[in-house]
Amino acid sequence: MIDRRIFLASAASAALGLLVAPRAGRAEDIPAAASEFVSQLAERVIRILKDKSLSKDDRVKALAAIFLDGFDVRAIGLFVLGVYGRRVSDSERDAYLDVFKEYVVQTYAVRFNSYAGESFHVSKTGPDGEAGAWVTSGIGKTGEEPTEVQWRVRKEQVGYKIIDVVVEGVSLLVTQRSEFSSVLQRNNGNVTSLTELMRDKIVELRQKS
């Protein structure tokens, strides 16, 4: 009983602590640091987009590098396998992750390229669990209503990483997981067939660009 009371008391004080002083007593202010991290990433992107001396290829390469640096592509890749991620073999998984990395670079990172002349500002930041934060930003062209984009950032051993992007209520992670789950369900949960499908897609995207 005593144990339980102590547990409840400490749980209550912990909850109160979160409510009253979410940042007190922490070695690091994660939401603020995450906000800084996202802003710096955005600055790097904008700088590249504004650099007229870069060829299109170089620009895409530079953007891809920022993308791979800023996002935890491995964690995202494993997560979007959904329920099927549990029974994948090591070799299957590694092959999948390699191709997934290339696939997201081709699909998402390249998308940065069409955002020329953008403005970026952080409007709000708040905690997400113990070691994460949501950073809310407005992205837009001058003279236009900015689009609200939320970045889910996590503090990891290697530093801060983005694990999800939410645009107007639509999560990149949730969307990708739904899509992959559908493909996997139609292929009896065979991750290799998904990997093959992505590989074909990459070839197709490269040819068209």
Add this chain to the structure above:
Amino acid sequence: MSAEIGLNVGLVLALLLWLPGCATPPTEPDARAAFEEANDPLEPANRAIFDFNLALDDHIVKPVAEAYRVVPEDLRKGLHNMVVTVHAPVLFGNYLLQADPNSAADTVLRFLINLTAGVGGFFDVASLAGVPNHDTDFGVTLAKWGMGEQFYLMLPLFGPSNPRDAIGLGVDSLMDPIGYFATLWEDIGRFAFEGIDKREPLIEPLDEIRRTSVDYYATLRSLYRQRREDQIRSGKGGANFPAPSISGPGDMPSTGPEAARPVEPPAPGANIASVARQSQAGAELPEGAGAGMTGSETVPAGPIEQSALANEARDRAGRPNVER
């Protein structure tokens, strides 16, 4: 949309129930979980209708929407504003039904300002004057009353939907006074114009999504759900998105971005997002994938948090799910 066309939605729905191709739920646990998460029991029929819609879009709707761009942007914007203004009675009715008097009042104010100062609704003077544009429909009203989406439904011509939102389409058209005055052809003309007005800003985003996705149908299904969920939740906050987690003690359920969101209404116009809704059940963070995995060490692939999936499956089984 007109009353006649709206009533026909009901007819189409009735027809759909006769369509063959109801998917058999798989027995294998993982496949079963994926099946329930997709909540798309009519998938074979839905995909067939989707192919029909795509063909229609490729050959008629998109080309017309592209051709519409010869009209100067300012004129297109003005015509769009008129479409929105004319829609005000439907918005007003729905806000009343949602017990949202503030938005209802804003709608009346916007209607009056734009109809007069905005020259018949051509100029959105109300937005400039600080009366924001809201959007809602009877599908949202039903959701706020506690009705779940039931299941995913691909409607011919109208595209992604579900029984709740399909009923919403029909009721909205009945709430529209213009439908009772216009002739059938005037209604069809208006419906066609509104379709082009909606399709035009989506030309590039949809091209991009189609070009990059490995399953366009499934991607749109997810986008539609998430977008609808966002509309239903609007201003209320509290979305819980699942995420790869940091293993170890101290994991806690995540707070959605809504919680960190300022009170102001979301900015309009994210096109990629304008197609969608996804059930984001109260997700605990799944174990496995996460921090420390960016290194070279191998960690077993992260299983998806079961309770999150179970919640989603339960929600989609038709439980009222408005209180998210």
